[in-house]
Amino acid sequence: xxxxxxxxxxxxxxxxxxxxxxxxxxxxxxxxxxxxxxxxxxxxxxxxxxxxxxxxxxxxxxxxxxxxxxxxxxxxxxxxxxxxxxxxxxxxxxxxxxxxxxxxxxxxxxxxxxxxxxxxxxxxxxxxxx
Numbered sequence: 001x002x003x004x005x006x007x008x009x010x011x012x013x014x015x016x017x018x019x020x021x022x023x024x025x026x027x028x029x030x031x032x033x034x035x036x037x038x039x040x041x042x043x044x045x046x047x048x049x050x051x052x053x054x055x056x057x058x059x060x061x062x063x064x065x066x067x068x069x070x071x072x073x074x075x076x077x078x079x080x081x082x083x084x085x086x087x088x089x090x091x092x093x094x095x096x097x098x099x100x101x102x103x104x105x106x107x108x109x110x111x112x113x114x115x116x117x118x119x120x121x122x123x124x125x126x127x128x129x130x
């Protein structure tokens with residue numbers, strides 16, 4: 001198994017579980033049992049969105065990384081794994097660090113576009129066996 005694939009998978013797993021833990025901590029602190037906070041710019045709302053978005057993409061990326069990583073991946077596939085992981089982390093930072101989710105920001109756009117681009121490239125690698 002390729003170590004880059006393993007590290008990228010571990011980073012996505014940590015991101016997912018740490019966001020879940022952060023939500024639990026904030027919910028306990030704010031005494032909000034379910035759902036996001038009513039205001040779109042509250043930390044709880046941002047955490048819920050970041051966790052949900054991570055949960056949408058991290059599992060499939062993990063499958064791609066681990067499968068391709070077990071088959072002697074090419075350099076460009078490894079760069080795509082690293083790029084996808086960086087973009088996922090960047091998207092979470094962009095959701096949490098910017099004052100509002102109501103307006104676009106460059107980090108969020110780069111994170112989203114990179115997720116799509118690297119994801120498509122890795123799916124093509126899976127389909128073509130290259």
